[in-house]
Each structure stands twice: as structure tokens, then as C-alpha cells.
Amino acid sequence: MTGKPKLIEPRTLKGFRDYPPALMIPREEVLQTARSVYRAHGFAPMDTPALEYAEILTGKGGEESDRLIYRFRDQGDRDVALRFDLTVPFARFAALHIPKLGTPFKRYAMGPVWRGENTSHGRYREFWQCDFDTIGTTANAADIEVALVIHELLVTLGLERFEIRINNRLILNGLLEEAGLVHQSVAVLRALDKLPKVGMEAVLEEMAGHGIPPQTARLVLEWASAKGETDEILDRLARAFPTNQTLNEGIRRLRELFLVVNTCGLPMERFRLDLAIARGLDYYTGTIYETFLLDLVGIGSICSGGRYDNLAGVFTQQKLPGVGASLGVDRLLTALEELDQVGKKETPAQILVTQFDSGSLGHYYRIASLLRKDGFSVEVFPEARKIGQQLQYAEKKGHRLAVIAGPEELSVGGWKLKNLFKRTECQFGEGELAQAAKRELDS
């Protein structure tokens, strides 16, 4: 370079954001928790490329998602696009690999997806999805497990006050059969989805707009908004429609789910039958799940999913039924922040080893490595700045303890351990330091 080159403005694209450590640490914790819970239940990791042939992604999404897709011509003049969700690439993957991998196939996938959406509602154009599914079986066991996994996931994330709302599309379909509305099911279910937001009358009005008479619509809506104990509602339904096979298969599957939850000794109040949830799209055909935080119901469902009949019909003749759910990582992080459950840390390190003079660096690195062997995350300050400056750094970043050793301490093999929250300190021999640190961190 000659002369003074002009600087390039260091900016990000509209709708995109950087993740500095304070945002990234909680995000990694959530992803790590999801990963460990999914793995503990035998879901295997898989991934697909960010870029696909555009026709793969546009095949199923409809016009709305087409407009949102980042689509372009690559160097080889191929018509390519960035994935806008993890489901469509998974369908393509399933068509390609499941013949060899076999079924049941249990997978999880986590990764960024891209949508050129309107950013006015705090939406981002790049965000993470975090899905798990069991493919290739219609067994209710797989449906039941989805509810158990969602429960375990939220508990492991430290949440207690939540409820998983569960329904089965077969019950809604049975009611539509009884009401003679099968051919208008999309209109009915779309309207039904709005019930909690707009209320019964507005929903009836919307249905009337589709030519559905109120007395017919009421049959579906009144059952959908039934309140009471799970068993009692299901008993009433079964008595009301004893011969409707669709509806009774839905009841059977739901009963089995709640029975297993009970046998496993899980808190029943976190699993709630909600005949009103329909999850708009045509896609789902069986059990449906939504998950709400009781202290932040307004934020919407943070983990949703359901059973579908045919994952990859666009790509293969092989019928691949499945069931799964998706954790809304960004929504969950927003919620955790509002619930004040996110620590304000800029470092994963718990302990800062301060430095008095670079001649003793070996000792500082040695003690750090000893502490790491006991499972601590330990940072060594790289410069022999004034000790006050080093402690200031630790307080800004969020270290909880500092290890301090000047020439005096080093000469007697001692290490000062300072608790940066309580502002107390004590001196320990090398052999006692880890245990002392553990005591301070637990206290």
C-alpha cells in the first residue's frame, strides 16, 4: 500500500448483528443445553449446507417464503439460495440419505438461517434454529418423547414456571367431520389459531366470511375452548362422539401421552391439554405442541412442533412420517433476559490470575493449569500492569475470583485468593488453592 489508504467503514448489514461475548455466552449456553438434552435422548447431530439449489428451497415454501429467500447466481451460474429454515433442507436430506440410514431416524440440527424479512419488529435477517425430530415411525412413543424432551430442555435451562400445551390434530379433524367442515378445514384452523388473541365472536365472524354458518362453527369452537381437567375433557369428548374414529384415535394418543408423563413422575401441571391450538399450517397431522412461560405468556411459544405425515413428499415417493419440535433460540434468550436469568458476563473464565512480573510467567501459567485440571476456567492477565488495573479488568469482564502472587507470596509458595464480589481475600498454599476457590465459588 502506498500513501494513506481510505478507511472502510466497519458496519454490518441492516437486520444483521454481531454477537459480542455478552450476547454470545448466553446463546452458547442455550445451544449447549439443547445439544446435551437432545443427545441424552439419542437424537444424533446432522447438518446440511447453508447454500442449496434454489429449486430445493422454493419447492414447498409458497410465495411468501420465496420473497424472503436470499437467492442469486453463483460463479458457475447456478441458481442458488441460502436456507430460510432447517426443515426444507432436512426434507431434501431425508429423501437422499434415509434409504441408507434406515428408520427410525432421530436427529437434531442447529444453525443459522437467513430471511430477508422486514426488520421493523426487532426481527433479524439471520437467526438460529434448533430442531429435533424422529422420522420414519408413526408410533405414539415418538410423540410422547417430544413432550418429555421439551420438558427436560426447559428444566435444564433453569426454568420452572412453564406449560407445554398439547393437542392432536385428529381431534380437530374429527370435530370438522362431525360439523361437515372437512373441506373448509384450512379456513377453520386458521381462524381457530386466532381464538386466544381475538376471542370467539371475531373468529365466528371470520368463519362466516368463508361461508361457514355460526351454529356449525360453534360446535368446533366450543369444544376447542373447553376448560377443565384433561381426563374430564377427553371423557366428555369420547362420550359425545363415540363412533368417530379419527377423533377417538386422537383421544387415545393424548391419553397415552398424559399417562406416560404421570408414570415418569413429572409435574402434571406443566403438561396441559389445549384443544384450541391448531398451528395454522396444513403441515401438521397429529400431536401438536406449544410451550409458554407462565410469567411471559405474551412473548409466544418458545418451543413448538408436531407430527406430520409426509416430510419429503416434494423429493421422494417414500412416505416419511415424523414428529419433532423447534426451540426458538432468540425468543428464549429475549425471555431469559426479561426474567433476569442471564448473567452479565463478558468472559467464560471464573478466575483471573494476575501478573506481577513477566519473569514469573511460568509460575502463573503453571498455577492456572493446575486450577484448570480441577475444572475451573482460568485466564492469566497477559501484562504486568498495576494490580488495580488488572482487578478492574476482572470486574468489568465478570471474573469472580482473582489469584494474586507478588515476589513475597511466590517466595513462600503462597497464593492470595481474592473474591471479587465479596471483596475478601485469603492466602493459600498451592495444594489448597483449588479447594478454596471451589468454596468461594459455591458460597
Place this chain on the structure above:
Amino acid sequence: MTGKPKLIEPRTLKGFRDYPPALMIPREEVLQTARSVYRAHGFAPMDTPALEYAEILTGKGGEESDRLIYRFRDQGDRDVALRFDLTVPFARFAALHIPKLGTPFKRYAMGPVWRGENTSHGRYREFWQCDFDTIGTTANAADIEVALVIHELLVTLGLERFEIRINNRLILNGLLEEAGLVHQSVAVLRALDKLPKVGMEAVLEEMAGHGIPPQTARLVLEWASAKGETDEILDRLARAFPTNQTLNEGIRRLRELFLVVNTCGLPMERFRLDLAIARGLDYYTGTIYETFLLDLVGIGSICSGGRYDNLAGVFTQQKLPGVGASLGVDRLLTALEELDQVGKKETPAQILVTQFDSGSLGHYYRIASLLRKDGFSVEVFPEARKIGQQLQYAEKKGHRLAVIAGPEELSVGGWKLKNLFKRTECQFGEGELAQAAKRELDS
């Protein structure tokens, strides 16, 4: 949809690949190990978007990387591009955020990058990078830590026979000063980089092509290829050029590094001085690292990096020196596979709980959940297929144990535990099952 829609062929783009579980499980293990080692040393996670303004990415990369970049116009007619490495977006990030975050700033970043490269050498157009850096300090402590982190990383990955080759650009620069070749440093270092591949004579010839006389070039080359003990080589160098400040600062920093490695009690043979490594590019200005597996030297360095003077000069006046390294995830995975250190598993689950009849599902899920509390990863087979079929599934996927309970076992509260490798089985009460599983997995 009406009629029978035409199927879309489920294919991936040239140069892109799916990661089914058998590929993804080892990849996640490597990333997870890197993450835990980086965190244990106080490096904090951060991320930047996949998409940036094209000018951000093309600013520094030169013509070659420009041709490789996936670049297009987005919906808002912005000139955008996919990141081709993690360093350039990090430089942009640093210019934008470091004024507020402060220094030293220790970070790691892991994620996919995209390059429209020629795929003929088994190269992929989407691959992962996994970098760590300390920014905002010139202290040698940060350089030393990079070597310690690389060592810890490889040991934690289960590797033993490797060496980290270390050099310092200041020594090469000092030699160039002595030889009067400072203004031809790029040509000399590029040629030097090829020394191990093509030999001394070919390198001299290349340099002669740039007008560098062989007797001058020899001064640099002979020192660069010096063999012997680290201390002995550095002593000889110091005696030969006692007044060259650049060179002696390089020697001082290297001596300090090897001293700390020794104080920490690490195996010295894994840290080797190699005055020949120059790492082609202009970018590096101080310590340089390359890491070779002794049983697979030919595969190239699996973890490389170095110190640089000015990370973000394209974006800011603030001078940001730093030091870091990058783990070559794909190269490492290839190596682990060749060394037969990758398990052939398609599931993260260790134990499969088989199913006799769906009426007992609650008990199967309950026992699975008990085993998970003891840290096992446990899958419940979703269908009550023939037991032989379920065990076949477990053997294909790579579960190590199966838990079996038919009506007889359930009636006495017993669980059969089958070791799928040894093909032995034994019956246990519920309270003994976890311990028995641990014994079998350890054996």
C-alpha cells in the same frame, strides 16, 4: 396441489456436502473440545454474520480471494457477500466494538465460511474455521499462551505424537537486515516457505530469479535450516549477531516461551524451534506456529497462527496488535480418520431401551430417565417390534448396551442389561442398573 406433482431431485451443490450423524458426531466432538479448551483459558465466544457488505470482505483479501467470494445483490440491491474466513469479519468487529469492550480482548469464533474454490483436490466450498486470538497487547505472555493452548487442545483431542513448530518473524527480519535483503523480504519469505518441499537449491534458484545473489540468500537459508537443540541454536544466533536488535528481541521472546513451557512441566519435545517457517503472507510480524502430527506430517499443519501488528488497519486508525491461531477442523478430522481415532457411530446414545409392548411405555421412559440422571445417553426404541430387530438397529447405530424388559421382567421389577459388543447379558433390579451399565461401559 392437484394431480401428481413432479418430484424435485434431492441433490446438493457441487463442493457442498451433507453431514449425516456418522460425519457430524466426530465434528461436534472436535468443536466441543476446542470450545472447552478455549473457554478454560478465558477466551470468550463471539460471532459475526455470514453476510457482510462486499467491500468489508474484499477490502484486504487481494484479487485471489475476490474471485472466490460468493457475492451478490440482496433484496435491497446492496452489494453483499458471504464471509470467506473468520479473520476479516473479526477485524471489522474489532474496529467497531473494541473501543467499548476494551483490551486485552480474548475471543474464539467457530463457524462455516464459503469459498467458490476449485473442488478438484477434495476441497469443499463450505467448511468450518475455529480461531482464537488475544487482541490489544504486544505482551509475549499472549504469544506463549497460544502455544500452551494448541498443546492442550491436541492432548484433549487424544493426540500424543505431534509437534508445534515455532519461529519468530523478528529473527527472519533480523537475518534479512544482516543480509541487506529487507526490501526483498516478501520474495525471500515466499521462497523460504517452500524449503521443506523443494530443497535448498531450488529455493536459491527462485531467489536468484528475483535478483538475490546466492551468497546473500545462503546467509538466511542456512540459519533457517539450522538443526540442533533449541537453546544451542539460539545461543549460536545470539553470538553471531550480538548487536542486531530485531533478531535479539526475537530470540528473547522465543527463549521466554520455551522457559515457560518447561516450568509448566510440558513435554519439551512437542515444542520445536523451526527457524524455517515463515508462513508466506505479509500478515505475521512476530511469533509463528505450525502444528504437525508426527504420523501424518504430509497432511500439513493442523493448527497454525502467529502474531500480527495491526488487525484492523483497513477499518480503523486504532492499532490493534494481536496473536492467535486457527484449528483446521476438516484437516484434523481427515487426520483422525486416517489414524483410526474416529469411532464409527451413528448415534450419541450409549444405551437402547427396547420396547415389548406400548402399554409399558411409561416404565421404559421412566427407566431411561433414571439412567440419564446418572449421565448416560439413552434412547427408547419407539415401536414394539421384534426384539431381534431392535437389537439389530442398536448394532447398526452403535449403541453399546441394550436394556430389555418384557412382561416377566417387569412383573418382578427386573431389567436385563445386554452388552452388544461382548454379547453377554445379566438381570438387575432398578437400583443396580446404572451401576451395572457403568461397569459394562468401562470394561
